Each structure stands twice: as structure tokens, then as C-alpha cells.
Amino acid sequence: MSNVAIIGVGQSEFVRSYPGSIRELAFESFQEAVCDARIGPKDIDASVVCSAPEYDRQRSPAGVFAEYLGLNPQPTVYVETLCASGSTGLRLAYALIESGLHRVVAVIGFQKMSEISSAESQERMGRGADIQWESPFGTMMPAYYAMYARAHMATYGSTPEDLAAIRVKASTYGRLNEKAVYRKPVTLDMFSDPENRMAAPVATPLRVGDCCANADGSSCIIVAGKERAAAVSENPVWIRGLGAASASVNLSGRELFTGLSVARSAAAQAYTMAGIGPADIDVAEVHDCFTIAELMAYEDLGFAPPGQGRHLIREKATYRDGRIPVNLDGGLLSKGHPIGATGGSQIRTIVLQLRGEAGDTQVKDPRFGLVHNIGGAGLYGNVTILESDR
Amino acid sequence: MTEKKSIDDRFKRFGTVSFTAVTRVNDFIDHLQAGTVSGTRCRGCGRLFFPPRAHCCDCLSGDMDWFPVKGIGRLVSFSRLQYAPSGFEADVPYCLGLVDFTDCKVFGRIAAEVPDTEITVGMPMRAVARRLESHRISYVFVPARE
Numbered sequence: 001m002s003n004v005a006i007i008g009v010g011q012s013e014f015v016r017s018y019p020g021s022i023r024e025l026a027f028e029s030f031q032e033a034v035c036d037a038r039i040g041p042k043d044i045d046a047s048v049v050c051s052a053p054e055y056d057r058q059r060s061p062a063g064v065f066a067e068y069l070g071l072n073p074q075p076t077v078y079v080e081t082l083c084a085s086g087s088t089g090l091r092l093a094y095a096l097i098e099s100g101l102h103r104v105v106a107v108i109g110f111q112k113m114s115e116i117s118s119a120e121s122q123e124r125m126g127r128g129a130d131i132q133w134e135s136p137f138g139t140m141m142p143a144y145y146a147m148y149a150r151a152h153m154a155t156y157g158s159t160p161e162d163l164a165a166i167r168v169k170a171s172t173y174g175r176l177n178e179k180a181v182y183r184k185p186v187t188l189d190m191f192s193d194p195e196n197r198m199a200a201p202v203a204t205p206l207r208v209g210d211c212c213a214n215a216d217g218s219s220c221i222i223v224a225g226k227e228r229a230a231a232v233s234e235n236p237v238w239i240r241g242l243g244a245a246s247a248s249v250n251l252s253g254r255e256l257f258t259g260l261s262v263a264r265s266a267a268a269q270a271y272t273m274a275g276i277g278p279a280d281i282d283v284a285e286v287h288d289c290f291t292i293a294e295l296m297a298y299e300d301l302g303f304a305p306p307g308q309g310r311h312l313i314r315e316k317a318t319y320r321d322g323r324i325p326v327n328l329d330g331g332l333l334s335k336g337h338p339i340g341a342t343g344g345s346q347i348r349t350i351v352l353q354l355r356g357e358a359g360d361t362q363v364k365d366p367r368f369g370l371v372h373n374i375g376g377a378g379l380y381g382n383v384t385i386l387e388s389d390r
Numbered sequence: 391m392t393e394k395k396s397i398d399d400r401f402k403r404f405g406t407v408s409f410t411a412v413t414r415v416n417d418f419i420d421h422l423q424a425g426t427v428s429g430t431r432c433r434g435c436g437r438l439f440f441p442p443r444a445h446c447c448d449c450l451s452g453d454m455d456w457f458p459v460k461g462i463g464r465l466v467s468f469s470r471l472q473y474a475p476s477g478f479e480a481d482v483p484y485c486l487g488l489v490d491f492t493d494c495k496v497f498g499r500i501a502a503e504v505p506d507t508e509i510t511v512g513m514p515m516r517a518v519a520r521r522l523e524s525h526r527i528s529y530v531f532v533p534a535r536e
Contacts, residue, residue, distance in 0.1 A: 119475060
């Protein structure tokens, strides 16, 4: 049984271009999380700042944020595992508290991607892969996930329409999320209309509609030990399971191409630590940077057997009223994907669900929630299991 | 007068854009120049590596030998890119693939002259060295007859 709780959550709006600096962007989610936790900056013993470092001119943002957020002279540290940085920050905060070193830790994730062009951004993201042996061929993230999609389709018979159905689900909930960057409706018809932008190929078999958008944003999670949580919080959400794994950066070093080994390994660790299994999860957030990533997550997390994930989306089992609701905040596909902020945003969504505060997308009386957060094309994987206090 | 030490930056010629200039496995470029795609074999424990490495992560030896990636492999997966990162725009569209040669897997491009309609998962392919413009060098996958 863990003694570490989440007592406050916050998220900025995710937008195409944030009209401010990174410290101001960080403030937006920090202020919301601190108010949610009903504490002040001086109650926070340490901070963990999460992002992918290549998007900003500012070196070492942790120190800059600590000053701007009123967190001096407390210690601060920067962590990075690409798109999984936010949940890696949560893992570090958990360890800092369980060790007794700190009592309350703020995990602040952010990314301001709008300062560079989309092509430059793709090039930087592509360099999150193997720059010596793969990048010289012109790699980018959609292409890696596209290769997983192609292998999944060839092995199991999943289809481009299954992937499009995942995007349609994302838009169903993204429309309800005031903090999402993409809130327009998306229909299956758009994918079958060659004139529609959604249907334009990016990296076959993935189309524009299969890919999430870059965004600017920040997220903040306040984590506390049992004593502090009991003293300040009426609705703590408990961290019950943590799993983390890494894999070969180069696809040449991998064995599995129809799922992500890091997700399978991290999920097994998290389920074991929590003492539960996939059937116990009431609501989940998965890392749908691409539609195929969500389909593979269904299988990697054990919501469906390998190769059977397509049936979950075909039967709408991952909609709010289905057997295992997934990404009821619209996912990365609708919210946008400000790399370092994404993990914290996913955690926030599950915390709100477990507190019964998710509004129109609220699942009925959930007890266990799961967060699946992936860095790179399956280079890093974190799975986190949270439990309601109710 | 001391002579300025020259830097062995052969690797900067690899692929369309190389992000690495200096590596302990620079001989890879010379092997490509001679027409061979090569990996490394650990002299300590015999483990084969592609991409080539200067060090073995099993026995921690730094004593490596070269071996040629020969024969016919199977296409594990592929994707045709309609967009490209900065520096690769002139190559669009191009097709990335992963080929399993049993002893090792190799990531790279499928040769541009291979028609899209002929590319399928599981098809037999060979890896061949190929010279690019401006003295650059790479390798590509081409269909193989069994």
C-alpha cells in the first residue's frame, strides 16, 4: 500500500502558440494546482521540472521556474524522457517522498513548441530516435509509428478505418474539453474523402487525421506523503502502481513490432505493485500521439489480447459508457501534445475522474485509473495506477 | 612546429544528412565505399551487432571485427513518407523500411526505383551500398529473387 497521494492538479490551456514566455506558461498550471491543493508555494519542499530540452532557448529551466513560482530556496531538478517526461517526474516525486527526503513535491511539465517551425520540430523529434544510424535516412515520429501500424495491420488485420475510428472517438471527447487545442468534430467520412485534409497521407498508412498536433502547454501535479495529504486534502488520489521501462533506440534492436515492449513491461510492473489486473481498471489515459499508439495500448495494457484491440474500438468499449473508457479528455489527438506537459495532463484527467469531477465525461464511480505515457517511438514507457480515496 | 591533428570525420558522409561526424566505427564508411554493408562481431563473445558498435554490451569487450550483411532478408515493415524533416525535403516521397536478416535487423531506405505497388511486408530484400550526390554514401534495400 503506497503512502503517496496526489493532492492537487493543474493544466494550462493547450494552444497552438502561447503568447508568453515559458516561465509564464508554467505559472498557469502551477497556480491552478496549488489552488486545487489549497496550499501555498512555501508548503512545497521541492520541485521537479519535466520537458524535452531542445525547444527553448533557456537552458536549465528548473532553476528559472523555481524563482518565478516562489519555490526558492527549495531544491529543484529537471528530468527528461522525451514525451514521457511528465510521468517520469511523477515517479521521481514518488521516490523523493517515499524516501522521506521531502513531504510535498510539485511536478511541473511544460513545452513551448511554437517557437520553431513544424518541419524543424519534426526534425528535432526525429532526433529523439537514433541520430547516428536512423536519422540520416530522414526519420520522423509519424514514420516510426507508421511502421508499427503497417506491421500490426499485416499481422492482425486491423485497418485504417479502425485507426480513423479512434480519432473519431478522440474528437467526441475533445469537443467537450475546454483546454484542448483541436475541438472540431471529426467523422469517418472525412477519412474517406480524398479532398479532406484528414485523409492526406503523412507516412503510410498514417494520415493527417491519425496524428496529434504540436501545442504549447503546461501541467502541474502536487504530490504529498500520507501525513501531509491527510492534513490538507479532502480528496487525495493515491499512487498505487508505478512501472517504467526502456527499449533499444534503434528499431534494429527490437523484437516486437505490433506493440511496444516498454508499455507491456511497465504495465506488468504497475499491475503487480498495485496488486490488481487490467480488468480492475475503470478509466484510462493512454499515449495516443498517433491512432495506432492507442490501438497498441489497448493490447499492451491487457484491455484486449494481442491483435484484438480493434474490437474494442469497433464495439465502442473504450467510449465513456463502455467496458474500459479510454482518453475521455480527447487524448493527445484532440488536446495537442506539448511534450513535457502531456504526462501531467493525463494524470490530471485521471485524478479528476477519480474525484468525480470530470463533468460531462465522468465515468460512474471509478476506483482505479491508469495512465500510459510513452517517450519517443517506444523508447521509454511509464504506466501509473491511481486509486480513488472515495 | 607541431602538425595539426587531423580529425577522422568519415561518418559525416553517411546518408542524406549525417548528424554524427566522429565515431569509433568510421570504417563502416570505407566498407560501404567498397560495396559492403557491414556490422560488427564481438571477438570476445561472438555476438553480432547491426548497427555496428565499437563495444559489446554483453561481455564489455572493445575488441570487434567486421562482418558483411549478406544474403536475403524479409521486410518487417515499411512506410512511405509524404512529409520530411528539415534537410530531407528534396527526397520526398521516400520509403523507410526494416529488414530482418535473421542474424541482424537493418533499418534504412527502400530504393527509390522500387514501385510502391511492389512493396509488401514479408517480401525478400537485399541491402546494397549506394553512392548519393555530393560524395555522400548510404545503403538501400532492393527486392531479391529467392
